[in-house]
Amino acid sequence: MAQGLVGSITFIMYIVFININVEKYLKLRTNCILGLIFMLIFHFMTYPYAIYNNHVKYNNETDHPEIGCNVSRYKWCFELTAISPWLYYISYIVLIGVSFPVMTISLSTLFSKVLGPRRQGTHQGWLQVFSSFGRMFGSMASASMYVNGGPRPVWQMEIAIIGTTIAAWFLFFNSMVAYRPPKPRPVHEGSENSNQSIEFVHHS
Template identity: 30%
Template sequence: MFGLDNAQVLNYNSMMQGAVGALTTAMFLLYAFTDYSKWVSERLNCLGAMVALLIFHLLTFSWPFLTGDMPGCAKYVAGNGSSHGWDWCESLRPINFWLYYIGYALIFGIGLPCLNNSLQSLYSQILGKGRQGTMQGINQAAGCISRILGPLLMSTTFSSYGPRATWMIEIGLISVCLFIWCSTYRRLKPAAPVV
């Protein structure tokens, strides 16, 4: 995507994932040792994280009006030495290197931990004292299914249509989640105690 060789890609991605890991650890420590969830509501935390995810995807989308060409995109050389060509490469436009890598580390190192922690906590509060085990199991099963099907869908989509299509799917899914979240925002409250 940025005209980097294999060693550079490995180096930059390793640094980015290291930053994500450090930020995620910091967020978990913040949750564990402070009253963070008292300062920011769980609902607002989830909303903010989803908005941040949407903004990241919109800012790092390869918009057609961007200038430049993708260096080395037309021919991809696989590990076994064979080369592949992608039709979608010709219309792909480069995005800002620093915006992508810094944005990725911040969003996935801060935004996703906030979303995961707050969403699980809020889900448990909304369920109240009922069938917590069953409902948490269904929630976990849905997450597992998405982690199985997501990579299959996205890798196939990427191979056929390129990164724009995968980004559009992500933007669409985040937008749908934001719409549902905003539509039900007032109802996302802890369950009333059973008398």
């Protein structure tokens, strides 16, 4: 159900971008930063802080062994706290449902403008290649970290990556602008006369 609501919000956001000139009110660079901030807020809100009183249920405490944390396999189950399911699902639907379409549309449009008349297909293709590498290696790293330490190190890694990306956006904010072809250098009249005089002396 949560995925369905996220899909509905994503569809609404696409309709908004199609019918409204959002760039008139918010720059594409600002939209990308806001999307990252929403993702960062989501991870901070859903992080299983140690100060929480509620702990996850163990699989040997339930009637169904597939439900709960497997204490025989994961030793971190004894230290893992639980957050409210309502908090998780509401923040996931709202924050992730808004941030992903906003970032997807804004980043694709901005990257196209930054490239300008250069080889769009090649550069867009390389962007997708590295994006695929990130999803592939990121999922493997997350799985390994989850097995060894639980969801906390995974959340910490994502918070660090998102925070670093936001810092990079602020650092290069003024450079992320549409491509502007270099202006031709003006030819001064004095330089033409001097060239002509040099040519005259040479021939004489």
